Every structure is written in structure tokens, then in C-alpha cells.
Amino acid sequence: MSIYDYTLTRRDGSELSLDELKGKVLLIVNTATGCGFTPHYEPIEAMYEEFHDRGFEVIDIPCNQFAGQTPGTDEEIHEFCTLKYNTQFDQMKKSDVNGENELPLYTYLKSQKGFEGFGKGPKALMMGAMLKKLDKNYKTNPDIKWNFTKFVVDRDGNVVARFEPTASMDQVKECVASLL
Numbered sequence: 001m002s003i004y005d006y007t008l009t010r011r012d013g014s015e016l017s018l019d020e021l022k023g024k025v026l027l028i029v030n031t032a033t034g035c036g037f038t039p040h041y042e043p044i045e046a047m048y049e050e051f052h053d054r055g056f057e058v059i060d061i062p063c064n065q066f067a068g069q070t071p072g073t074d075e076e077i078h079e080f081c082t083l084k085y086n087t088q089f090d091q092m093k094k095s096d097v098n099g100e101n102e103l104p105l106y107t108y109l110k111s112q113k114g115f116e117g118f119g120k121g122p123k124a125l126m127m128g129a130m131l132k133k134l135d136k137n138y139k140t141n142p143d144i145k146w147n148f149t150k151f152v153v154d155r156d157g158n159v160v161a162r163f164e165p166t167a168s169m170d171q172v173k174e175c176v177a178s179l180l
Contacts, residue, residue, distance in 0.1 A: 030148065115142055124166045147165060
């Protein structure tokens with residue numbers, strides 16, 4: 001299987017085959033509208049504006065699995081993103097990224113790039129302490145830990161990087177830019 005074998009449901013109910021995105025650099029991110037990391041929408045949109053004409057796409061998958069931080073309908077989520085962050089990329093249908101109802105795409109992404117830690121700094125320490133209470137084994141499983149976990153896919157469909165929400169958006173941008 002490759003990334004191009006998967007489909008996603010757009011917020012309007014139509015299907016997006018990732019095969020349609022062959023040859024593009026992808027940023028796949030599980031998002032939330034009421035999270036401390038929600039301001040990541042701003043640098044993601046800036047990357048989209050800067051790199052879209054060079055073959056960059058954002059796949060925004062709203063997810064309500066982390067502390068219920070993505071309430072609302074798919075249309076309300078889209079309205080929030082466009083009004084608050086002026087996003088030009090669309091949001092997919094709200095979906096699970098972990099567990100028995102997780103998107104098959106996320107099963108694949110996690111098999112390609114597992115969890116490697118939160119890095120250093122206050123946000124990393126906070127996330128580690130919080131997750132230790134929720135899942136004592138969080139360090140050893142590939143599950144998505146929180147909102148705004150980002151996967152970068154190169155033009156050939158290889159999952160080249162996973163960035164936890166605590167990673168610097170400058171690092172994410174540098175990774176994407178190196179693939180364009």
C-alpha cells in the first residue's frame with residue numbers, strides 16, 4: 001500500500017482520492033478549533049499561500065478525540081477556519097485518528113512514522129506530564145497524542161516526517177520547503 005491508495009471524505013461528503021495529489025508535497029494534520037495549538041492554523045495558512053503554486057497541499061482533518069476540542073459540525077469548523085484564520089485550504093470531514101474508528105490513512109501514517117517524543121521545552125514537558133496521566137505507555141505506541149500532529153509527505157508519496165504539536169512551525173516549514 002502507498003499513501004495514494006487512500007481516500008478521505010471532504011466536508012461536503014464527496015471523496016478525495018489521494019491519488020489525485022500525486023507529485024505534490026503534502027502536509028497532513030489533525031486539527032481542532034478550541035485547542036492551545038489552534039493558532040498553528042496561521043503558519044500553516046502562510047505556508048499554503050507561499051508554497052501552493054509550487055505543488056504544496058494541506059490536508060486538514062478535524063478531530064474531536066482530544067478533550068473534545070473540535071465541537072461543531074463540519075460546516076461550523078470550516079466557517080471558524082475561514083473567518084478566524086482566513087484559510088484557503090479546505091477541511092475534510094471530522095474524523096478519528098486513533099482507535100477502532102480511525103481513518104485507514106492514519107493507520108498507515110502511524111505505521112510509517114511513529115511517535116519519537118515531544119522534544120524539549122515547557123510545552124513538551126506539559127504534554128508529557130498530561131499524557132502520562134492518560135496513557136502510561138504513550139511513549140511506546142505510535143498513536144496520535146494530540147491535536148495538530150503533522151505528517152509531511154514528499155512528491156513520491158513517502159512519509160518523510162512526523163511533527164508533534166510541540167515542534168516548531170519553523171521546523172515544519174523548513175522540512176516542506178526542502179521538498180519543493
